[in-house]
Amino acid sequence: DIQMTQSPSSLSASVGDRVTITCRASQDIRNDLGWYQQKPGKAPKRLIYAASSLQSGVPSRFSGSGSGTEFTLTINSLQPEDFADYYCLQHNTYPHTFGQGTKVET
Amino acid sequence: QVHLQESGPGLVKPSETLSLTCTVSGGFINNNDYYWGWIRQPPGRRLEWIGNIFYGGTSTYYNPSLKGRVTMSADTSKNQFSLKLTSVTAADTAVYYCTRRSTGSSSDYWGQGALVTVSS
Numbered sequence: 001d002i003q004m005t006q007s008p009s010s011l012s013a014s015v016g017d018r019v020t021i022t023c024r025a026s027q028d029i030r031n032d033l034g035w036y037q038q039k040p041g042k043a044p045k046r047l048i049y050a051a052s053s054l055q056s057g058v059p060s061r062f063s064g065s066g067s068g069t070e071f072t073l074t075i076n077s078l079q080p081e082d083f084a085d086y087y088c089l090q091h092n093t094y095p096h097t098f099g100q101g102t103k104v105e106t
Numbered sequence: 107q108v109h110l111q112e113s114g115p116g117l118v119k120p121s122e123t124l125s126l127t128c129t130v131s132g133g134f135i136n137n138n139d140y141y142w143g144w145i146r147q148p149p150g151r152r153l154e155w156i157g158n159i160f161y162g163g164t165s166t167y168y169n170p171s172l173k174g175r176v177t178m179s180a181d182t183s184k185n186q187f188s189l190k191l192t193s194v195t196a197a198d199t200a201v202y203y204c205t206r207r208s209t210g211s212s213s214d215y216w217g218q219g220a221l222v223t224v225s226s
Binding site for chain 1: 152153154155157167168169170171203207210211212213214216217218219
């Protein structure tokens with residue numbers, strides 16, 4: 001299986017901050033990566049697909065970058081509604097695998 | 107707008123079979139542009155991909171970590187697909203999500219999730 005190592009596991013931030021979350025794949029996954037936001041009791045919501053493409057309806061303060069084995073999700077000017085859990089998902093190779101998640105908290 | 111809704115028992119006894127159904131509206135599961143799948147999340151843990159089904163059930167792939175306990179099927183007449191997980195243990199307690207993903211992409215539409223607890 002491809003291992004997805006996500007860091008940090010949690011971070012403390014304030015409204016207006018720039019936040020960066022990283023996922024590292026154990027092998028080359030090209031750009032076959034999505035980023036998700038999950039709030040308590042809710043299903044994950046896709047923010048980014050194909051590593052850097054913004055999902056329709058998602059604010060432009062969210063951006064993704066990277067290819068191969070290193071990927072980054074950036075949130076520019078963190079908003080109150082952005083405090084949540086974030087996950088990366090690789091879909092290059094079966095079985096698809098998730099990172100362990102990052103909790104963004106105040 | 108595509109909508110997915112999970113249904114099934116919320117409590118299953120150890121060693122029995124977990125069965126869930128996902129009803130899809132706003133799209134057809136026999137559309138060969140999409141895979142339909144299941145993802146679960148044990149309490150306090152990361153998401154785990156279970157598997158997916160394609161083109162009305164003509165093709166499936168399951169996560170080997172589930173050791174052959176998984177079966178997915180589709181009922182195109184009802185526009186539903188299903189998950190069966192046999193010989194469950196407490197480790198299978200989780201919120202189970204059904205999802206849709208386009209060929210070559212990640213899941214874009216998700217159901218609201220169904221909590222299944224394995225307990226006697």
